[in-house]
């Protein structure tokens with residue numbers, strides 16, 4: 063399937079993998095790249111030299127293009143922004159903030175910049191700042207979210223900018239991809255389904271929680287701190303929401319979640335860990351290779367779009 067996004071990025075299918083903290087490491091990024099999508103290494107809060115190492119390891123596993131997602135709340139974001147240039151990365155996506163201050167450096171190095179946004183306002187700002195495309199991410203997504211749904215956000219962003227738009231949030235099969243295209247998107251970003259990919263290093267207990275999740279099993283914590291995060295309900299979310307209701311301080315809440323994503327992804331602690339996943343987890347039923355997932359989704363999408 064050729065779209066403005068496959069052309070821009072030199073990939074076979076208009077699917078980009080979410081830059082998920084801890085989850086999007088080099089095995090997953092390389093597997094998605096090898097399957098014809100855009101794989102991403104999620105720099106998240108990793109130390110800069112770990113990100114460099116991840117990039118080098120991904121290069122050993124694939125000759126296809128892959129990118130790096132930079133989480134802008136990371137205090138090391140400045141350093142990571144430079145490392146992607148030094149390592150010759152050609153695509154960067156960003157999350158949880160405004161990447162304008164890195165734009166000149168990235169554009170000068172020929173990096174394609176694709177900010178992830180949750181609002182029309184930031185999408186317009188990013189286009190003016192020189193972004194090559196935009197990911198419009200709805201509140202169905204896992205992780206840090208805005209407040210507008212994908213269905214409402216995508217067409218409004220499409221109308222507001224001239225650069226290609228990639229839809230994200232609530233997409234995990236060919237129906238979602240076809241629907242996103244109907245809203246005017248030129249591609250999709252998929253996170254939750256790739257959490258359970260065979261090549262994903264996520265602990266089997268976390269994968270099982272995603273596979274078993276139903277439509278109503280996610281919860282949004284952190285509304286009171288200004289950093290809402292969607293994750294699967296467990297003891298951690300119950301405690302967090304109780305504390306929030308009682309008016310707990312930012313520090314108390316931060317303390318509760320310190321290292322909690324690592325606990326879930328690496329240790330498989332599904333009780334106290336943060337199980338980030340989108341509302342579409344209810345649709346994700348089995349572990350497959352990235353190639354199986356991508357071929358299945360594209361087959362479904364093409365059949366729907368051509369009928």
Ligand code: TUI
Pocket residue numbers: 083106133135156157158159160178179180184199204205206207208289291
């Ligand atoms: O960034 C994401 N998803 C994420 S980041 C992340 S790590 C994290 N963990 C706990 C708390 C906070 C972050 C886990 N998942 N998606 C892209 C995204 N960006 N969603 C929403 C936004 C966003 C929100 C506000 C972008 C910009 C913004 O404000 C713009 C500004 O000017 O600061």
